[in-house]
Amino acid sequence: MDSDNDCGTGYDAFQRTCPSHAVLEMLASKWVYLVVCALRRGRMRNGELARRLEGITPKMLTQTLRILERDGLVRREIFPVIPPRVEYELTELGQNLAGLLTQIRSWSEEHVPDIKQARARAEANQKAELQAQA
Amino acid sequence: MDSDNDCGTGYDAFQRTCPSHAVLEMLASKWVYLVVCALRRGRMRNGELARRLEGITPKMLTQTLRILERDGLVRREIFPVIPPRVEYELTELGQNLAGLLTQIRSWSEEHVPDIKQARARAEANQKAELQAQA
DNA sequence: ATATATAGGTACCCCATGGATAGTGATAAT
C-alpha cells in the first residue's frame, strides 16, 4: 500500500497504463496551462485568445482548444453568422482545474530569480569542472 | 494593467519572451511532474526512481534529473564507491513546488471519471455529426 | 578463469509532435 500514492481513487498516475497518467500527460503542456489560465477571466473568442497568448500559432491554439473541449474542460459555442463568431469558456470542471494551473503560473513568475540564480551557479560549476579536467 | 496577470513580480508568463514563460515550459512535462512528486517522500537513488516511475527510460530519467538539478529543484549527491551510488533529493525550492505538482497529480487521479465521461460524450457527438452529414 | 549481475549512466537513431507559413470561404467596407 503506497499511502501517499493512491488517494482513495483507485488510480495511480505513476502507473504508465493508468488513465490518470494519460490525464497528467494531457495537462503537461504549456499551451494547456496558458489557455486555461486565460479563460479564467471569462468567455473569449479565438482571436482574443490568440492576441493574449503571445506567440501561439493558429494551429496550436485550435489543437489545444479541441483537446480541452473533448475532455470537458472548455465549452465551445458557435454563432452562425458571417464573419464567423465562436466563443470559448471554461466548464465547471475547467474552472476547478484553472485554480491549480494559475497557481503554477504564479509560481513560475515568482520564482524566476531563484531559477536564474540556480542556472548561473550550475553554469559556473560546469566551467569549474572543465578547468579541473584540463 | 492586467490585474490578474502580473502578480507584482514584473513577470508575465503570457509573454513569449518573459523568463517565466520558459519556467512554465520547463514545468510542462509529465516526467518533471512525476519525478518531483516521487522525490517528495525523501531522497532516492536513480534505480529506485526508475522502479517507481513505471515506463520511464534511463535516458528520460537522467535528462529530467539534470534539468531539475540545473534549475535548483533537486540536489544530486555522488558517493565515490563501486558500484556507484548517487542520491537525489528535493531542495527547499523543489519542496515548495512539489506541493503544487502533487495537487495536479491528485486532480488527475480524482477527475478520471469526469474526463472519461466527457470523452465518451465527445465521441458520441462526433458520430452524430457524421450521421447528419450523410 | 570466465561469466554474470549491479548501478548509473552515455551514444545513437527514429519518428511523432510542435511550430511556421500559406491558404480558404463568405461577406462587408473602401
Added chain:
DNA sequence: ATTATCACTATCCATGGGGTACCTATATAT
C-alpha cells in the same frame, strides 16, 4: 475591384521526446 475580418485548415519542416544498445568497474557465482 480590392482589401479586411474571422476562424480556421493544410502543408511542410525541424526539434526533441523516446527507445535500444552499450559502457565502466567491481563483486559474486560457477
